[in-house]
Amino acid sequence: PVGTLFLRLIKMVIVPLVFASLLVGIASLGDLRKLGRIGGKTLGVYMLTTAAAVTIGLLCAQVIRPGDAIGDADKAALEAQFKSAAGAKASNAADAPSTIENILNIVPNNPIASLASGDMLQVIFFALILGIALTMIGGKKAEVVTTFFDCIQEAMVVTIHVVMKLAPYGVAALVADVIGSSGLSVLLALLVYALTVIVGLLLHALLIYGGLIRIVAKVKLAKFLSAIRPAQLIAFSTSSSSATLPVSMECAEENLGVSNSVSSFVLPLGSTVNMDGTALYQGVAAMFIAQVFVPGGLDMTDQLTIVLTATLASVGAAGVPGAGMVTLAMVLTAVG
Numbered sequence: 001p002v003g004t005l006f007l008r009l010i011k012m013v014i015v016p017l018v019f020a021s022l023l024v025g026i027a028s029l030g031d032l033r034k035l036g037r038i039g040g041k042t043l044g045v046y047m048l049t050t051a052a053a054v055t056i057g058l059l060c061a062q063v064i065r066p067g068d069a070i071g072d073a074d075k076a077a078l079e080a081q082f083k084s085a086a087g088a089k090a091s092n093a094a095d096a097p098s099t100i101e102n103i104l105n106i107v108p109n110n111p112i113a114s115l116a117s118g119d120m121l122q123v124i125f126f127a128l129i130l131g132i133a134l135t136m137i138g139g140k141k142a143e144v145v146t147t148f149f150d151c152i153q154e155a156m157v158v159t160i161h162v163v164m165k166l167a168p169y170g171v172a173a174l175v176a177d178v179i180g181s182s183g184l185s186v187l188l189a190l191l192v193y194a195l196t197v198i199v200g201l202l203l204h205a206l207l208i209y210g211g212l213i214r215i216v217a218k219v220k221l222a223k224f225l226s227a228i229r230p231a232q233l234i235a236f237s238t239s240s241s242s243a244t245l246p247v248s249m250e251c252a253e254e255n256l257g258v259s260n261s262v263s264s265f266v267l268p269l270g271s272t273v274n275m276d277g278t279a280l281y282q283g284v285a286a287m288f289i290a291q292v293f294v295p296g297g298l299d300m301t302d303q304l305t306i307v308l309t310a311t312l313a314s315v316g317a318a319g320v321p322g323a324g325m326v327t328l329a330m331v332l333t334a335v336g
């Protein structure tokens with residue numbers, strides 16, 4: 001219950017913080033052309049880094065070859081055990097919304113319902129439209145609304161400071177729960193596969209993110225990693241982009257000096273669209289499964305299909321229940 005309480009307290013802040021921050025950030029931009037420039041650059045970087053993540057995952061799986069660690073008898077047992085479950089997951093993937101439907105679903109039928117259910121892409125879209133409308137109205141009327149939501153944003157930041165005092169206990173409880181209920185044998189069984197994913201994530205973090213931080217942002221990697229440490233602590237213990245979002249925004253603004261107008265747009269969008277870790281693990285998983293079950297593995301065309309499908313699937317993942325497993329099934333279905 002300690003870990004669950006900690007997680008619920010963080011999630012409690014997400015919707016009001018994102019909505020208020022984004023609305024205030026957009027309304028304070030003034031020039032709407034600036035929003036277009038930020039949006040174009042943001043989405044461009046997200047697509048490129050996601051494609052790079054899948055490619056790194058595929059390369060790591062080819063070099064380390066985790067699928068070869070499983071013997072023929074175990075392969076036959078696995079196939080017999082999971083054949084029906086695999087069919088169910090494939091049908092779930094087939095029922096998942098198409099890319100066009102995911103794009104249309106960004107526009108909410110009822111923004112109040114979107115806020116209540118915590119549908120982040122719809123919340124972001126509504127805050128974006130309302131912020132633009134306030135910019136166009138201008139004057140004292142717009143200022144009253146902007147000031148109100150600015151106060152809401154500040155109150156949410158203070159709430160985060162209070163909640164983060166529980167972080168050491170909450171994180172310890174969450175980790176203890178996983179090991180206590182699953183046992184160490186579960187962690188050891190897929191050690192080679194897990195190490196392949198970890199190697200890929202480290203390479204992506206150091207080469208792709210490290211390069212962007214050093215060359216584009218001109219910030220030392222060690223300084224950057226130190227600044228985002230609180231957000232990483234929450235990320236590792238919850239495995240949730242959304243749960244980490246309030247702390248990520250605080251780290252960006254207070255520790256790295258990112259303006260509120262930029263962080264309130266880029267980070268909420270990134271938490272739902274820029275799923276590089278998920279995309280990388282799907283690349284490794286696809287190669288791992290192919291090494292176990294497909295004689296000769298996957299050819300170059302199949303691997304390019306994985307890169308494209310995993311990149312697009314990670315963008316639409318937010319609108320799909322059980323995002324990681326369903327998008328993985330979509331990727332596997334795409335390559336047969």
